[in-house]
Amino acid sequence: xxxxxxxxxxxxxxQNSPYKCTHQRRVVLEVFxxxxxxxxxxxxxxxxxxxxxxxxxxxxxxxxxxxLCSKEIxxxxxxxFGDGCSRYELNLTEPNSHQHHHMICTNCKKVIEFSxxxxxxxxxxxxKKCGFxxxxxxxxxxxxxxxxxxxxxx
Amino acid sequence: xxxxxxxxxxxxxxQNSPYKCTHQRRVVLEVFxxxxxxxxxxxxxxxxxxxxxxxxxxxxxxxxxxxLCSKEIxxxxxxxFGDGCSRYELNLTEPNSHQHHHMICTNCKKVIEFSxxxxxxxxxxxxKKCGFxxxxxxxxxxxxxxxxxxxxxx
DNA sequence: GTTGCTGCAAAGCTTTTGCATTAGG
DNA sequence: CCTAATGCAAAAGCTTTGCAGCAAC
Numbered sequence: 001x002x003x004x005x006x007x008x009x010x011x012x013x014x015q016n017s018p019y020k021c022t023h024q025r026r027v028v029l030e031v032f033x034x035x036x037x038x039x040x041x042x043x044x045x046x047x048x049x050x051x052x053x054x055x056x057x058x059x060x061x062x063x064x065x066x067x068l069c070s071k072e073i074x075x076x077x078x079x080x081f082g083d084g085c086s087r088y089e090l091n092l093t094e095p096n097s098h099q100h101h102h103m104i105c106t107n108c109k110k111v112i113e114f115s116x117x118x119x120x121x122x123x124x125x126x127x128k129k130c131g132f133x134x135x136x137x138x139x140x141x142x143x144x145x146x147x148x149x150x151x152x153x154x
Numbered sequence: 155x156x157x158x159x160x161x162x163x164x165x166x167x168x169q170n171s172p173y174k175c176t177h178q179r180r181v182v183l184e185v186f187x188x189x190x191x192x193x194x195x196x197x198x199x200x201x202x203x204x205x206x207x208x209x210x211x212x213x214x215x216x217x218x219x220x221x222l223c224s225k226e227i228x229x230x231x232x233x234x235f236g237d238g239c240s241r242y243e244l245n246l247t248e249p250n251s252h253q254h255h256h257m258i259c260t261n262c263k264k265v266i267e268f269s270x271x272x273x274x275x276x277x278x279x280x281x282k283k284c285g286f287x288x289x290x291x292x293x294x295x296x297x298x299x300x301x302x303x304x305x306x307x308x
Numbered sequence: 309g310t311t312g313c314t315g316c317a318a319a320g321c322t323t324t325t326g327c328a329t330t331a332g333g
Numbered sequence: 334c335c336t337a338a339t340g341c342a343a344a345a346g347c348t349t350t351g352c353a354g355c356a357a358c
Binding site: 018019020022024025055056057058059060063084 | 311312313314315316317323
């Protein structure tokens, strides 16, 4: 159910593919496993690895992220928060589900996860009215988180 | 109600501001008025104007788009479809409302507007459960439009 | 030994910025 | 006239790519 991926999953998924389980791909994945719930950019992943003196090129980080996000692997998920760069996170959803929402505080820029899937009714409605078959959605809520609301109230 | 903006609106909105109603700003807006429902990138706006032999720099297009999207003016709306560039469209919503959804066909890349606001209940729920005050949202549905579904079925 | 991967640097994109010149009000 | 806007070119992000050397299997 709660599919928290590990390094073994990577090894397994690469087993039956032409792709190789390289040291670089493993340390990139490790960063996400060690930082659950965080939305990292390629540069941030690169910085974290540099601090650990894991010498890896930024281009390789990009290539590893691309592979880990691919349909074949699907261990990571690419998200766009509109802050000028792509961000990545562990893909915690089931292979064929798509429930994943984010709330972004416009004050402190914090990103809060929101996992309920209440859009099913809406999607059914769209199919009926527009003939559009929704296969995935991206929902972002912007607003003020609890802390910022309290701060501003004071 | 259906606030379709025109050049007069721009003039009016600029009247009481330090900003000037320049030729360049007017022709940029004109492109959108003449192409309703289309989602143009800065480069596309620039190309359209070049074809009309309206000589305007790309940087100026960007600056005009920024102004037209600003809270003060609000005639345009910036959207991100994840295709590598920002796109813009006439802002057809009321000043303080935020209902605007897009359906993006993953096959033909067509963008369909979807204007109902059925997320209000969900947002009320979020406020209650998470203390997060939603002030705006961005909803994108990905899937297959009617034509592409028929095409694929055949 | 193949085949694919890495690192580096260079290039590709979109978007922004600095600055001298021009044009609104 | 004064202030803001423009045009151009240069620079600034993020991301991709080409290629010689290297590592996985």
